[in-house]
Amino acid sequence: MLENDLTTDLIVLESHISGLFDSIRKGSSMLKDFQTFEMRLFDQSSLGEMIRYILDSAKAVFDLDQVTLCLLDESGELSQLLAEESFDPAHHRRLTLLCDKELFSVKFGYVLHSYLGSFVQEHFGHFFVSDAIPLAHIAIIPLYQRGEYLGTLNLGSSRPGRFFGSITDDFLAHLSMVVGICLENRLNIETIRRTSYVDTLTGVNNRRFLEQRIGEEVARCQRNSDPLTCLFLDIDHFKSVNDKYGHLAGDSVLSIVAKAIKNQLRNNDVLARYGGEEFVVLLSNIDQSTGCEIAERIRRNVQSLKITFSEITIPVTLSIGLTTYRSDRRDPLTIAEAASCLINTADSALYQAKNNGRNRIEYHDIPRDRPFALLKA
């Protein structure tokens, strides 16, 4: 009798131990998956990739039926950064961006603590996509970074009781922290990258950006045998604007002229402040005659600007030099040579426009020989 009882106890104990080992194995395999997820998350090279990775991979790694993200985007910065990557949030239903803090608060409520529990459509429906697998249990985890509320990460499972227990609480708190840090870190990197290419006074791109993009534009033009037109633009007698009206007035003129030039261009054209009162424009797939029309349109538009500073009207004109590059398959220039050619030839055309009286455009052909080695200093 006693022997039977002992045997039964032993079997129960063995089964407990085996269950315990199972949970340890499961826990350790989950920990490993989570570490891999974390490492890959840190490794994503753009904001769009990171969001895609969270939405797609978290679902598989944590064996879930739905993962969604709701992010607060008050300044519109997130939308803009994603647009630059051609990531259209409208095509990603599991990502919600809300720019209105009030609306975020009304629609989502400020989720200050994680919610782990049953899915109730009327309360939590807006956090998830409705036409997917029906959800039974959900975790809504707030994302913070340095006290700033970023939004929520929302996990859904069709299994009742999927998110349960103190280990889950700790795990979700850790997940929330990691996702929050990664998102903010990526946002900071993208913001620094963007601002390092933007001229702070005029808001257009700077010379560093041009030097990077010109190679890409030349390569594209060589690949597709398309023309590439380059405009070199310089405000006439700008020194006397500063001398007569003051440096602040000069700054204002620079900024207004930059915007006026930009308004005459397509979205994908490159406009950069090259330095001082000089700007460079790259028009991809634009030939000489259309390039001259665009340059003339810019010149006329700037001449007709009514720029006032402290109630004084400041007359402003531009001189523009331009050139068009077409790659020659028989004697192709290297990308660096073609880039130098474009800038130097447009600059020499600008020099002629200045000599010929200013407030005019001049076109120069790219020279046939190869005299150019460096970008204009």
Ligand SMILES: Nc1nc2c(ncn2[C@@H]2O[C@H](COP(=O)(O)OP(=O)(O)OP(=O)(O)O)[C@@H](O)[C@H]2O)c(=O)[nH]1
């Ligand atoms: N206000 C202001 N002035 C600047 C800035 N950068 C350069 N300048 C001024 O731009 C002026 C350029 O003068 P110049 O190169 O002599 O040319 P210009 O007077 O425009 O004469 P032309 O080009 O020959 O028509 C200089 O006085 C610079 O100090 C800036 O960011 N703000």
